Amino acid sequence: MTLARLVDILPASAWADHVAGLLADRLAARPNLVVCLPTGSTPRPVYEALPGILQARSVSAAAATVVLLDEYVGLAAGHRARCDSMLRRGLLDRLDPSVARFIPFDMDDMSPQEACTQVDAAVSAAGGLDLVVLGLGRNGHIGMNEPGSAPDAPTRPVELTPSTRAAAIGYGVDPPPTHGVTLGVAGIVSTREIWLLATGAAKTGILARVLDGPVTTNVPATLLRGHPGLRVMVDDAARPNGPVR
DSSP: OOOGGGEEEEOHHHHHHHHHHHHHHHHHHOTTOEEEEOOSTTTHHHHHHHHHHHHHHTOOOTTOEEEEOEEESSOOTTOTTSHHHHHHHHTGGGSSSOOSEEEOOOOSSSOHHHHHHHHHHHHHHTTOOSEEEEEOOTTSOBTTBOTTOOTTOOSEEEEOOHHHHHHHHTTTOSSOOSEEEEOOHHHHHTSSEEEEEEOSGGGHHHHHHHHHSOOOTTSGGGGGTTOTTEEEEEETTTSOSSOOO
C-alpha cells in the first residue's frame, strides 16, 4: 500500500496550526460535524490554536458534536487527569460558543461497560462519526486500544499496559489507573475519516512501523492502513528516517 500521498509532514512550528486549520475547514463545510477527539500531549497545541483560527475565519463549532475517544477508570469526577476534564479544559471551555453536544464516558453513574454501551448508542443516534482524531502511542496504541487489540474490537473496558500507565503520571495522577474505556478499533474504522497525529523524535520508530511495517494487532495503528479516509499528520521531528512508501 502506498502511504506517501496520505502523509502530511510539517515543520514543528507549523504543525499545530495546520491540523487546527484542517479541523476548521471540516467545521466550515459541515457545521454539524460529529468528531471524536483524543486527549494527551500530542493534540494539546492543536486545541490551543483552534479557537483563534475559528474566530479568525468566522467559523463556529456551535452545531458540532464532540465524542471523547477514551477515559480512565477509577478517577473521581473533576480529577484533572480525567480525559473529560482535560478536553473541557484544553478545548471545549475555550470555544465561544462551545459545541452543541459533548459525549463523554459516564464513569460516575454507571459501570465501565454500561458507559461504553451508552457512548455507542449516543454516536449512533447522532448519525455516526464523521471524523476520528487519534494520537499515536509509543507502543502503537490508538485510543486505549493496546497491542493485541483485534480489528473488530468494540468499545469496551481495557487493561492498560505499563507504558500507558506511565504516561498517565504525566497528567497528574500517581499511582496511575490500571484500566480504561475506549472507542474500539471497529468503531474507529467505521468512521468516514481518520486523522493519525504524531509529533516529536520519540515517535519516529513507532511511526516507521505504522507506515512501513507489517499490519499486525501487535501495533494497533497499523490496522488503519486500509481505511480510505486515513490521513497521517506529523511534524518533521517524528518523520521516519527512511522514505514513506
